[in-house]
Amino acid sequence: MTTLSTKDKQVVKAFWAKVSGQGEEIGTDAVARMLRVYPQTKTYFSHWKDRSASSPDVQKHGRTVMAGVGDAVAKIDDLKGGLLNLSELHAFTLRVDPANFKILSHNLLVVMATMLPNDFTPEVHVSMDKFLAAVALALSEKYR
Amino acid sequence: MVAWTEFERATIKDIFSKIDYDVVGPAALCRCLVVYPWTQRYFGNFGNLYNAAAIMGNPLVAKHGTTILNGLERAVKDMDNIKTTYAELSVLHSEKLHVDPDNFKLLSDCLTIVVAAQFGKAFTAEVQAAFQKFLAVVVSSLGRQYH
Numbered sequence A: 001m002t003t004l005s006t007k008d009k010q011v012v013k014a015f016w017a018k019v020s021g022q023g024e025e026i027g028t029d030a031v032a033r034m035l036r037v038y039p040q041t042k043t044y045f046s047h048w049k050d051r052s053a054s055s056p057d058v059q060k061h062g063r064t065v066m067a068g069v070g071d072a073v074a075k076i077d078d079l080k081g082g083l084l085n086l087s088e089l090h091a092f093t094l095r096v097d098p099a100n101f102k103i104l105s106h107n108l109l110v111v112m113a114t115m116l117p118n119d120f121t122p123e124v125h126v127s128m129d130k131f132l133a134a135v136a137l138a139l140s141e142k143y144r
Numbered sequence B: 001m002v003a004w005t006e007f008e009r010a011t012i013k014d015i016f017s018k019i020d021y022d023v024v025g026p027a028a029l030c031r032c033l034v035v036y037p038w039t040q041r042y043f044g045n046f047g048n049l050y051n052a053a054a055i056m057g058n059p060l061v062a063k064h065g066t067t068i069l070n071g072l073e074r075a076v077k078d079m080d081n082i083k084t085t086y087a088e089l090s091v092l093h094s095e096k097l098h099v100d101p102d103n104f105k106l107l108s109d110c111l112t113i114v115v116a117a118q119f120g121k122a123f124t125a126e127v128q129a130a131f132q133k134f135l136a137v138v139v140s141s142l143g144r145q146y147h
Helices: A006-037 A039-045 A056-074 A084-094 A099-115 A122-140 B006-018 B021-035 B037-046 B052-057 B059-077 B079-085 B087-096 B102-122 B125-143
Strands: none
Touching (some): A006 A039, A006 A056, A006 A099, A039 A099, A084 A122, A099 A122, A099 B102, A122 B021, B006 B059, B006 B102, B006 B125, B021 B052, B021 B102, B037 B102, B052 B059, B059 B079, B059 B125, B079 B087, B079 B125, B102 B125
């Protein structure tokens, strides 16, 4: 289990406070980039007619994802416990291959870099990367 | 043989014409050493890499960052022959430097983020796709001569 240090948690909470106002934009942009740059991820969304950045399905899903990330920030002291329901959802219903969590995480980081280039320093980057990896691990908890 | 669209060729050349190798190179390498600290294993003789501040102020890291960007430029100048361009460098990284090729991907992710930070909104999903495709070809070519 990725252990987040006290510093990591502080950095994540502080950075999240800065970006959460633009949460929807970040989520939507990240999902759109993921679908465009890693086309294999589109396989999970074959039920959407429109998978472009402007599609309402993509935007809604971006909001959903960011709400999940925000929830994870609030539950940063117990991600496994806090994200149990989401883990069950991803394990039994969505069955998303966990490799894709890494892909979405990367795109979230890219969007954060484009939006807050001066705040997204290497130190913030490493803590956010660790945090997203911990979230991914918590989401994979119920897979097997 | 990689097929490049006109958009991809233009995008790669555009990005490289707009980045300062002395800024982006060091920034990307520093970020890699901070975010993925195990990559420091290859820079034992670079002196103080003890913390982020030390890494970011280290002149050897900066110099090497610039070297890497100049190396990437070789691929930009001949996008249809990236495999051949990097054959020798691939042997070097494998036989002499003993770099685990997984690290190329880590550095390339950091470079993507540094470029994204510089370009902001102009770094659209389309541009990101082209840039990451280019870096994937570079990474693949660098790993090709490993055995």
